[in-house]
Amino acid sequence: MVRPRSVAVIGASDDPTRIGGRPIAYMQRQGFAGAIWPVNPKRDTVQGLSAYAAPADLPEAPDTAIIAVPGSAALDAVEQLGARGCRTAICFTAGFSEVDEAGARAQEALVAAARRHGMRLLGPNCLGLFNQAVGFYPMFSTSFEQGWPIPGTIGIASQSGAYGTHLFALARARGLGTPVCVTTGNEADVSLGEVIGWMAQSEEVQVICAYAEGIRESDRFIAALDLARRNRKPIVLMKVGRSALGTAAAQSHTASIAGDDAVTQAVLDEFGVVRARTTEEMLDIAYAATRRIYPARNTLGVLTVSGGAGVLISDAAEQIGLPMPEMPADAQARLKQLVSFSATRNPVDCTAQALNDMAIVGRFAEETAASGGYASILAFFTQVGGSTTAAPKLKRELAAVRAAHPDRLWVLSVIAPPENIRGYEEDGFIVFEDPSRAVVALDAMGRFGDAFARAAAPAALVALPQVTLPAATPTEAEAKRILAEAGVPAVPEAACADVEAAVAAAKRIGFPVVAKILSPDILHKSEIGGVLLDLGDEAAVRAGFATLLARAAERAPGARIEGVLIAKQIKGAVEIAFGVLRDPVFGPVAMVGLGGVFIEVLKDVAFRRCPFDATEAERLIRSLRGFPLLDGARGRARADVPALARALSNLSGFAAAAGERLLSVDVNPVLVLPEGQGCFAADAVIEVETR
Amino acid sequence: MVRPRSVAVIGASDDPTRIGGRPIAYMQRQGFAGAIWPVNPKRDTVQGLSAYAAPADLPEAPDTAIIAVPGSAALDAVEQLGARGCRTAICFTAGFSEVDEAGARAQEALVAAARRHGMRLLGPNCLGLFNQAVGFYPMFSTSFEQGWPIPGTIGIASQSGAYGTHLFALARARGLGTPVCVTTGNEADVSLGEVIGWMAQSEEVQVICAYAEGIRESDRFIAALDLARRNRKPIVLMKVGRSALGTAAAQSHTASIAGDDAVTQAVLDEFGVVRARTTEEMLDIAYAATRRIYPARNTLGVLTVSGGAGVLISDAAEQIGLPMPEMPADAQARLKQLVSFSATRNPVDCTAQALNDMAIVGRFAEETAASGGYASILAFFTQVGGSTTAAPKLKRELAAVRAAHPDRLWVLSVIAPPENIRGYEEDGFIVFEDPSRAVVALDAMGRFGDAFARAAAPAALVALPQVTLPAATPTEAEAKRILAEAGVPAVPEAACADVEAAVAAAKRIGFPVVAKILSPDILHKSEIGGVLLDLGDEAAVRAGFATLLARAAERAPGARIEGVLIAKQIKGAVEIAFGVLRDPVFGPVAMVGLGGVFIEVLKDVAFRRCPFDATEAERLIRSLRGFPLLDGARGRARADVPALARALSNLSGFAAAAGERLLSVDVNPVLVLPEGQGCFAADAVIEVETR
Incomplete structure (x- = not known):
């Protein structure tokens, strides 16, 4: 599609200013080396070239075709091109999913026809593409009136035709060469990710400038980012819709899934894609990148x-x-x-x-x-x-x-x-x-x-645990058990019916422990003195057990007593929250933030696609604005960040292994103790799709 | 100095590329309308003009003079020019306070000489100025080799000569007219503020671009900002040294007082000065401003x-x-x-x-x-x-x-x-x-x-209280009393020796109240049950008084009992901190921030020069990132922000009235109750210079 030996133009026009005429004029002017076969049933010649009545009449199967016919004729063109053996097409035709439901159905029919013929489709509703090196200009933009692309190494991949050519024109004005530009329009078949992936392995392109309003499919997009990174090809991305206002504008503009911008940002960070804040910045970065010097640990x-x-x-x-x-x-x-x-x-x-x-x-x-x-x-x-x-x-x-x-x-x-x-x-x-x-x-x-x-030094693969989700959303206790099995420990505690069990539990958990009276009839334990802190040894546990039972007998005489809950005493902990949400595009995404005002007022949260290792988890934690609280701010002891990172990485592995029925995980608070003492989930909710 | 009828050039050179030659060449080339009088004892003519041996020989007192002689000769030039009746001079000569202590002393001597003669001085160590409209170019920059300033309405006021001419050259390349540029160098006499003030009332300049590394004197600077605002002349400021790194670089670069950037920013906000982040942004804003349309409540x-x-x-x-x-x-x-x-x-x-x-x-x-x-x-x-x-x-x-x-x-x-x-x-x-x-x-x-x-609608003048500071830093109780008098209320409380006094105090303070045993011998009151909460009426106060005395008698038998402290019970308060610091340049500056992590970890603090009214205080409070906590976030009641704003405004009035002996005020925490219930200082420190 990008470097064909022959191109058919369905809806070819003799008028070089019309949509079906511009590509022919451009290709002739720029010396396209391949064959140009205009298809127009009403004319013998188009812009000096022999015209064909229909795809069936073409001398052979074209490598690609431009579809520049209006409305429903596009479907016909795909069918006929497919029958003639054409395997790729660039579809300018508009009036599909960008318009309404009927358009969306027509688009589905178009793609179905293409698939039937094993044909790949760019568009519909796209401006086309160009490949300057071979003079291939299947694009109906007026931009070329002001000048042609110049040789260079910057490729443009854009969901918007207007933006793609705007970028090319700005680049040209700065003397920057953009030999290839592909605009994807409605992305019924070929997506932005696939275009980036092609550029990541092409010789023409060394630096990739991309424009996105929404990512429609994650697999190819992520594979493309990964390939570009491995091939040391930098990607500068303008991803619009980062603000609430912008997202609203994007939704009124196209049918693209805008997704959560913070999640998209996390994916970009993962692969080192640099997000440009302005078009000028995008070109500044692309220009600097053409030197192909990318220092790690820059100074x-x-x-x-x-x-x-x-x-x-x-x-x-x-x-x-x-x-x-x-x-x-x-x-x-x-x-x-x-x-x-x-x-x-x-x-x-x-x-x-x-x-x-x-x-x-x-x-x-x-x-x-x-x-x-x-x-x-x-x-x-x-x-x-x-x-x-x-x-x-x-x-x-x-x-x-x-x-x-x-x-x-x-x-x-x-x-x-x-x-x-x-x-x-x-x-x-x-x-x-x-x-x-x-x-x-x-x-x-x-x-x-x-x-x-x-x-170049990839992270160790995260070993995924065996996960069997319950049939329905589990209780808190069950959720904690499931997470503990996956390596996200809960606050250790044990219900003990007698004093020997209490002593054994305390020894297992480690001193000091907290003891609480266990009774379905006593709701407010502290009111009857039913909570004892700081039990530091076996003797204290024994005495405490007796004290609690005595107090219950005296102050809540009718209550059924089931024993005593022995729990690890948590002191000096920093409260964290972490969890998993399922992004419609990128699947399970972990989030982590500091508790309280940091999340609720300041939205101080970091995201990462699941799964990831503990090193990456620690990087996420350190990226929080509130990180100093874990790092000894305000006279605290430093918190056990490595333990927290392990738990978060384990959570990410759990989410990746759990499959699509896992809707969300919310662990809040996670109590992070001082260095060497671990971290523990104090509450947890796992939401699953009921089977 | 900016539009003279005659200019003497001390150290005039016949070589148009030397420092003492460039201004003459430039003025001749650009048709300066006034007289140019080169002063050079070794030559009869300089660049075709009659030269004079010394200022004493000049035909009359020049309106201004360029001093382009090296080192110690500058002082001589000032003395001679002063004696000849010259009242302004532009001093290129370097080697003063920017170099070392000896240079600083030489600079003081230079200024002293100028003052003696009633002479105003630009520089020393400055690049000079230009006024394009009259062809006046007392500047030794090489910038003019690439082109001359074009007519327009943008004035440049810069502490750095290199930056000022850099800006002029960029403006020229964009077709923007900068008819006036004044660089202030060491600012031994004429400061950036004075230059801005001149531009604020000049006809030549409608838009002011300024560059500052540090503000040396606040009065003229603030008067200039105020005048520019009243005359509807926008100021775009590049104030470097906003980062720690930048401040270090600025300090190694010049002798300027960098000051606290946050305080400077507060002053700029006060007068609507827009701070440019980059030079490009400065010119973008200046360019847009040349239309002279400045919409309030922009959309x-x-x-x-x-x-x-x-x-x-x-x-x-x-x-x-x-x-x-x-x-x-x-x-x-x-x-x-x-x-x-x-x-x-x-x-x-x-x-x-x-x-x-x-x-x-x-x-x-x-x-x-x-x-x-x-x-x-x-x-x-x-x-x-x-x-x-x-x-x-x-x-x-x-x-x-x-x-x-x-x-x-x-x-x-x-x-x-x-x-x-x-x-x-x-x-x-x-x-x-x-x-x-x-x-x-x-x-x-x-x-x-x-x-x-x-x-156009200035805030009501803040009425300043009568303040008599104590001779030395007061105790906490005394500090609270002083602030309460100034309108910053403390938590209401009263030491009561007997039960009738306690009842009266509780009625005055308002129910519910807290009662605490009052004894120099009981440090941990709660250990003996010496604190009672929620006393809701007179009877409860009477009973509580008796309870506290009985408990003290029983549980701390030897203790001297002075009575009971009755205090307003504070519930559901948001903790704020506010205070005053004395900025070396701008004097007393109030700060306000939310307590805890907001100040300590996030540096979420707002500043404002004292005094200011309650409207401005509320604007400050609302500018805090943590403001949602006062506004009902996390299920809280909305806090009494108007009361907080009044207290903060009152604090600012106190600080403004207190004079230079007030070093700082720190009120932390301030407890802000729900709407309509006020706010109260729970602790306060006032630091004064001991008399």
Whole structure:
């Protein structure tokens, strides 16, 4: 479909400005190497090419076909193309699921026909695609009126035709090559995930820019993200509908399943997909990515001629979380010797004075790269980079240092005429006028690098437990038992009918324990003194058992007494909540958050697709804003985060193994004790589909 | 200094590329209308102008002078210029407080000399200024090699010369006019605040772009912000050093007092100064501001040809908090009749189909403006705006609608050649390629509008109390008494020696009350049953008094008993903390935050310069992320926010009246009861400078 030897155009028009005419005109103008076979029963020729009355008349089965006929004629076209042996088609025709229920049914019929013929379908209601390298333009966009795509390595995969071509036009204006663009429209068959997957293994595309309103199917999407990551191809995604307002707009716009944005974000994080906040940011990141340098554990060194710009860059780096380690002391001393007024920590400010002797700038750059050891280096030279007198010398100095350290990501922030910019780019620099935008792009390169490194050293496979769900939603006690079996421990406790059982239970659970009177008739145990804390040894348990029975006899004379509940005494615990929900697209997704206001008021929650290992679970826990509470804030002891991470990972394995009948799990609170003492579910609800 | 009739150049150079030569060359080239008097004892002429040996030889007292001599000669120049009657000077000379202690002392001498002569001084260590309208270029920047400032209305006030000219160059590249730029360097005399204040009342400048690393003096700065707001001149500020990293970099860079960024932010919020996150954002906002339409209570209507772009814009608007109300139902019905597939809520998506009939686009635009009533309208037409066939018709339709609604802020998001952009701008549109950037700029216009509206209806003056601070830091009880007098009530309580006093106190405080045994010998009152809750009437107080005395007699027989403490019983309170700190630049600043994790872990705190009224106090309280806790979250009753706001406002008045000896106030916790029941300080510390 993307690189065919022949293309049929069903509904071909002689008018090069009509939908059925534009692709033919574009392909002829851009020298498409394959055969173009217009199909139009009313004409002998179309735009100078021999026309055919119907697919049956084509000289042979075309590799692909453009369907540009209106409404119900599309179904006919699929049937006839299928019968002629065509195995792929690009369907411009609109009026399907994006309109109403009847349209949705017509779309189902269209896909059914294609499937019958073993035919893959792009669209319907799509703008088409282009492949610049072979002059293939099955697309009816007017964008090409302003210019053609230029060679390069950035692929565009977009659910929206308007957005895809908007992006291509912006890229072209910036001199960025987007050789391939595929728009998926209604995604009746070919989905965004499949397009990304194709790009992930194609030679044409090294950097993937994608636009999504909603992910319709998770398997291909996830497989594509995984493949792209393994092939070290970065994906920058514009996923709209992140706000409530945006989601409402997306739903009124298309029939796409918007899904929960937080869950989608978790999937993107898992595979190192960087989400662009704006289109400009998407192109900034894609541009930087074309250098194909993706440092894991990224660090930033800043070389500047303006102290103020250095501060501004430091602010931006800190805000986005890109570390700027200090220069080594000996290197700082050497730089101070060169320019006594210079700032040498990082930012390294050689000051405007150094510009009088460009060799000094070279020395500063070399120290920053060699001694600083930064993976990314941002050099701020503002208008000096475009100065007719200073720029040539600056260019020579910087190019020499860059050539000596080609493994680094070198970014220049300059204001200069386009020809100077091109010169710096030819020297291997990325060039941004605005240093803040450069910082965002550099940070993204590090995030790609980290993700690629994770893919190279994959996590241990999570061993899934054997899970047999009950026939209906279980009681709290049963839910806790099920989770405990799966490795999510509950607060240890035991109902003890006599004192020997109580002593044995306490020894098993470990001292100190809590003892509570056990009676169906005593609802408020503490009112009769029916709860004893801090029983520290066997003797205390024996005495306590007697005390509770005596108090019950005295203060609740008629009550039936079943014995005493012995439970682990939980002290100094931090309250956590975790659970599992079933996302309509991505299946079971675990969530974790700190209890109380953190979840309820601040929505401070992290998500992850199930299953995942304890390392990943710990990363999730550490990503919470409230994490300091687990880490010794407010004078607390540090909590047993490893135990919590194990329990959360075990929960994720349970959810993955439980199958589709598991609707949700809610464990709240989870009591996390100080380091080495574990964590325990104090309450649990498991919701299952009743069999 | 900014518009002189004559300028002397001390250290004038015949070489137009040297620091002492550039200003002369620039002024000659740009046709400075005033007299240029080079001062150079070694030459008869400088760049074709008659030179003078010394200031004493000048034909008359110059309106201003450029000091471009090195080091200690600057002091001499000031003395001689002062003696000659010159009353302002622009001092390029470096090597002062930015270097070391000796430099700081030299700078003090320089200022002292200027003061003696009644001379105002810009710098030292500054790049100078320019005033394009009169061709006045006392600036040694190399920026002008790439082009001259163009006429316009944006003024640049910058502490950094490099940043100021960087900004001017970027503005010029975007076609934005920056007729005035003043860089303040070390600010030994003229400060950034004074420059902003001048711009706030100048005719040349309508929009102010400022760059600050630290604010050195608050009075002029605040007066300038206030004046600019009253004169409806928006200020966009790049204030670097917002991060810890940035602050460190700023401190290693200059001697400026960085101050607490959160306090600075509070001052900016107070006056509606919009803080730019990036330089690009600063210019985006300044560009939009040149239309001089600043809607209070801003709303956004979006007209689009791409559903996807509509969602993207909705996301951006929600993220920044710019409301997008829905279109009225009748207008939506009319639009649906025009284009049945259109989305009509807002975003209003006329779809690419409508482009076949541009009159439809006009109708959609008219409905959006007239029926939607939005203050700001963003129209997304991507490449259609640059299409050779479609753009002229689009331009006509949009221009007609805009002309019918000239009071709105109209923004076009298009990809088009520069000449098309200029055409749209001439029609009165702001044009942004990237719609996300447009949303940020539009939101800023609304924030300016709100601030200007606040200035037009100023808050009632806060009546300051009479405050007499104690000679030394007071005890907790004394601190509470002082604050209660100032209108920050403490939990009502009274020490009662006998039962009649207890009854009277309980009646005064209001039932229910708490009673506690009062004895210097009983530290843990609850251990002897010395605390009684929920005393609901007189009889209960009488009985309780007797009970407490009996228990004390029985369980703590030797203890000296002073009576009983009767206190208001606080139930269902939300814990708040508020206080005052003394900022080195801005003086007493109040802070408020929710207790516990909100302050300690999340740093969820709001600041405001003292004093302020209760309306402003409530705005502060509502700005807290944890505010839902006061507003009925988690099943609580709503808290008495008005009472809390009054107490906070009263605290701010106390702090403003207390004078410089007040170092800090810390009221923590403040217990806020349900609506109508007030709030009470439960603990308070007032720190004063010992007299």
